[in-house]
Amino acid sequence: MSVDPVDIEARISKTGQQPPAGPRLTVKDFKGKVDPDWCPGCGDFGVLTALKQALVELNLHPHQVMTISGIGCSSNLPGYVSTYGMHTLHGRALAVATGAQLANHDLKIIVTGGDGDGYGIGGNHFIHSMRRNVDLTYIVMNNQIYGLTTGQISPTSTKGMKTKSTPAGSVENPIFPVSLAIAAGATYVARGYTGQVKHLVDLIKGGIQHKGFALIDAFSPCVTFNLDNTHEFFKHRTKKLEDMGHDPTDFAAAIQKSYEWGDEIPIGLFWKRDDLPTLDQLEQILDEGGPLARRPLGVAPDVAKSLIRELM
């Protein structure tokens, strides 16, 4: 994002509260400046629709939300939604998001990306953001493949899967992101399916309302490169945890359900706890005086201007 130099002075001297939200918006108000270039039928459309709907239902406005991504087909999402946005580096979205959340803990931070981006190259950031309980919502469009780079295996590809990079079938065991998230300290852990958008809207809304790290792993079929885990595959297998009588405060049951992968694959809220403080709540410097982004910088304007110019 480029910064208008004329604006810099106004920005660095800006203090006070965020503008009020105003009247309820519609999904159209969250339409981004560019249209998605995803393949027709790509599951990621379901996440985009669900996210915009969730923002409307929570009565949020674009200036209250920041969408941050890494690199991948799925990571193009911030360009397709009208909020503050950052398209960062492959695997680095959560690191940037942690900085953004601490700089302005009034913002709702939504991180979006793919299974390769988040669970592969970004796997380390994934674990440490959860252990820190950073207050953000992480939506992973899990298509069990690298889509953008045209079809290599990812950390969630199933064993035996034949792809461009594994012509004889993958020999690797996949990771179970839901189990990993529960074990690593995430405080809201859910899985959705883009073929069930209304259910996904509820999971995203729950994640945004939750104070703490919320993971929503969303099955989001890549119709071009993953011919195993298709809509047909998920349509008949996904079963809602709420219809199974699952209690999301039962740690042992959550772990057990998170490993189920067969004729029935659970979706819904696996795990939630509200008794752990978030990283911003633990940082004493954020206790008083509101978000850092709206406090006076404490340096001369010309120094601040030259620093911002150098960094942008």
Ligand SMILES: Cc1ncc(C[n+]2csc(CCOP(=O)(O)OP(=O)(O)O)c2C)c(N)n1
């Ligand atoms: C440091 C770095 N390594 C590798 C790449 C190439 N690369 C771009 S996207 C991608 C994988 C994308 O897969 P995923 O995150 O699952 O997103 P999808 O396209 O499936 O939505 C890779 C390996 C890169 N851009 N940067």
Ligand code: SF4
């Ligand atoms: S290649 Fe796959 S993930 Fe990428 S836009 Fe097409 S269907 Fe979606």
Ligand SMILES: [Mg+2]
């Ligand atoms: Mg992928």
